[in-house]
Amino acid sequence: MRTRKQKIILAVKIVAISFLAIIIALFVFRNEVLKQTIAKISFKMASEYNSTFTVKEASFVGLSGLSFSEIILVPKNADTLFNIHKMKTSVNLWRLLVGDIQLGTLEIENGYVQLVKNKKGRNFDAFLKKDKSSTSSNEKRDYAKVAYILISKVLNLVPTDMKVENLSFRLNDNGKKTTINFQKLRLVNKQLETSIKVETKAFTQRIRIEGFADPRNKKADIRFFNIDTGAIKVPYLDERFGLKSSFDSIRLNIQNIDKSGGELHVDGFASIANLMINHKKIANKDVVIKNAKFDFRFLLGSDFISIDSSSTVQFNKVKFHPYLAYETEEDTIYKLKVAIPKMKAQDFIVSLPDGLFTHFQGMEAEGNFEYNLDFMFNKNKTNTLVFDSKLNKENLKITKYGEANLNKLNGEFIYRAIINNVLQRPVLVGSGNPNYTPLDQISPYLQKCVLTSEDPSFFSHRGFINEAFKQSILKNIRTKKFSRGASTISMQLIKNVFLTREKTVSRKLEEILLVYILENNRIASKERMLEVYFNVIEWGPNVYGIGEAAQFYFQKSPIDLTLKECLFLTTIVPKPKKFMWQFDNEGNLKAFAQQQEKFLSNLMLRRGILTAEDTLGESIPLQLSGNAHSLLNIKVQDSVSVDSLAVEMPFEF
Numbered sequence: 001m002r003t004r005k006q007k008i009i010l011a012v013k014i015v016a017i018s019f020l021a022i023i024i025a026l027f028v029f030r031n032e033v034l035k036q037t038i039a040k041i042s043f044k045m046a047s048e049y050n051s052t053f054t055v056k057e058a059s060f061v062g063l064s065g066l067s068f069s070e071i072i073l074v075p076k077n078a079d080t081l082f083n084i085h086k087m088k089t090s091v092n093l094w095r096l097l098v099g100d101i102q103l104g105t106l107e108i109e110n111g112y113v114q115l116v117k118n119k120k121g122r123n124f125d126a127f128l129k130k131d132k133s134s135t136s137s138n139e140k141r142d143y144a145k146v147a148y149i150l151i152s153k154v155l156n157l158v159p160t161d162m163k164v165e166n167l168s169f170r171l172n173d174n175g176k177k178t179t180i181n182f183q184k185l186r187l188v189n190k191q192l193e194t195s196i197k198v199e200t201k202a203f204t205q206r207i208r209i210e211g212f213a214d215p216r217n218k219k220a221d222i223r224f225f226n227i228d229t230g231a232i233k234v235p236y237l238d239e240r241f242g243l244k245s246s247f248d249s250i251r252l253n254i255q256n257i258d259k260s261g262g263e264l265h266v267d268g269f270a271s272i273a274n275l276m277i278n279h280k281k282i283a284n285k286d287v288v289i290k291n292a293k294f295d296f297r298f299l300l301g302s303d304f305i306s307i308d309s310s311s312t313v314q315f316n317k318v319k320f321h322p323y324l325a326y327e328t329e330e331d332t333i334y335k336l337k338v339a340i341p342k343m344k345a346q347d348f349i350v351s352l353p354d355g356l357f358t359h360f361q362g363m364e365a366e367g368n369f370e371y372n373l374d375f376m377f378n379k380n381k382t383n384t385l386v387f388d389s390k391l392n393k394e395n396l397k398i399t400k401y402g403e404a405n406l407n408k409l410n411g412e413f414i415y416r417a418i419i420n421n422v423l424q425r426p427v428l429v430g431s432g433n434p435n436y437t438p439l440d441q442i443s444p445y446l447q448k449c450v451l452t453s454e455d456p457s458f459f460s461h462r463g464f465i466n467e468a469f470k471q472s473i474l475k476n477i478r479t480k481k482f483s484r485g486a487s488t489i490s491m492q493l494i495k496n497v498f499l500t501r502e503k504t505v506s507r508k509l510e511e512i513l514l515v516y517i518l519e520n521n522r523i524a525s526k527e528r529m530l531e532v533y534f535n536v537i538e539w540g541p542n543v544y545g546i547g548e549a550a551q552f553y554f555q556k557s558p559i560d561l562t563l564k565e566c567l568f569l570t571t572i573v574p575k576p577k578k579f580m581w582q583f584d585n586e587g588n589l590k591a592f593a594q595q596q597e598k599f600l601s602n603l604m605l606r607r608g609i610l611t612a613e614d615t616l617g618e619s620i621p622l623q624l625s626g627n628a629h630s631l632l633n634i635k636v637q638d639s640v641s642v643d644s645l646a647v648e649m650p651f652e653f
Helices: 003-050 093-097 142-158 237-241 345-351 406-410 444-454 465-478 487-495 503-520 527-537 545-554 563-571 575-581 591-606 610-620 627-630 639-648
Strands: 053-062 065-075 081-090 103-118 162-174 176-188 191-200 204-214 219-226 244-247 249-262 263-278 288-299 304-308 314-316 318-327 333-343 364-380 387-402 413-415 427-429 539-541
Touching: 003 053, 065 627, 081 545, 142 249, 142 263, 142 288, 142 503, 176 237, 204 413, 219 465, 219 591, 237 244, 244 333, 244 487, 318 345, 345 364, 364 487, 406 503, 444 527, 444 563, 444 591, 487 503, 487 527, 527 545, 539 545, 539 575, 563 591, 563 610, 591 610
Parallel strands: 103 162
Antiparallel strands: 053 065, 065 081, 081 103, 162 176, 176 191, 191 204, 204 219, 219 249, 244 263, 249 263, 263 288, 288 304, 288 314, 304 318, 314 318, 318 333, 333 364, 364 387, 413 427
């Protein structure tokens, strides 16, 4: 009779023998199993993705190695998705037994992967279908868990030893073609080295990627260089989006990917040298950032994704700490915080990207400043939007101006509007111009109307109105486009006198900085700013300044304008060249235009800016008596009717 110890030993032997038998059976019949596996994959590709998957030859090499030739995937009625001539790989058998695929080695020789979009559609559409059996949309997604599983699976598919020769990735977007050919790729002993050829219709370039890569420990430190002279050009974006971009080198360092306490942490840094971007909506010239670095710490939890505030962004001499978060615990909330620690103003000025702040070139400043921005948007409670912008300065002073010399506002100068990059006729802003009108010679009604409509708190704010920014952001979010701005008169003045009307990021950023300098350094008084504003803004087609406008519309001096006329002039400020569309074919204001003026006058009455006596003449129809009248689409009366009427009327001599 066997003892308990002997029984245990016997059981272990049986298990070992059984396991060995399974291994031997798998080894003996493995090629048959491999064929069946390929057949299952082919069937699934055909039934679920309407695609043909074929492998010409497939066999085992050694215990865990696999060899394939002519691996092809072709969606029905579409271009081939991939075609690999030869591939060898090995897998980790122990990981495979628990259902996890982890590649050990990989060799690929000659092949391509291509994404094609044309009139027939896209050759990868079938593989973008959502899995109906996936998690219900009502069930909350655990971001940390999903991200960690995805990262782990992807990194497990990256072999520890890799050799690739002549593998191309092709993109054809309706004739916009880009080919990235890995002529050579080696990953040996965690050291990565590549030779890549990039081809587009516009250029051909050779790139090298090298460095350290350890997919099993989730670490990497790789660099991108240009083998040839010059910068590395970014393909496809130019043809597809009109965005030209290049850089000298990029470094990406992943120091840690770890999941603990229900949170996923991704730590590392990325840096780039001489980044150049060019797009008509960014600036009208190349924008260059010489050196930039991002020390990042990404955090993902069960109900949030964020960039931690310990992260640091640095470009040139400017350094700041960003905090970005997307939260879904109760409501969908977006958060943004930016903190620029105390720094020298001059360091900030010289660090501004070339091409983005052209009007600041040559500017010099003294003192220090620090800046903080706090933004929060709750998708389900839009009225709780937070927008708080604070700049604290210390002995801040502009000692020398660049291209935009703000001091010129205090003297006589020539103003020339720029419309569609074309300089308009010169307008003298000063007493030498007979149409120039000092502030005390402009109708108080017009001053009150324009201030009420454009900037009610002009005389009390410092260039910006936080509440206006909030409302602007809310409307832009709701409409999903930039449908509303938040311009004060100070911002409009800067835009007109020193900048252009181009709708670019560059122009808007310059406008914000110049307004801050103007308003917070007391360069010009509010009264002088308002006077210049009235004398430079466009009031109609080729009509600049209120002096010209009063004559053009009413053959009057600005001081003699009535409330009715001032209300009209105020309503056309946003679109002065289209003033004629406010009138019908009989020369009378249309109902919508009358309603606009009525709304503005009622608003001024409620605020106590106007009295009931001021509005006594509002019922009198508005009549244009100046040259503006000739631009109206007036219907000519029937001359026959007039003549016949004249015959019947008696004449007196």
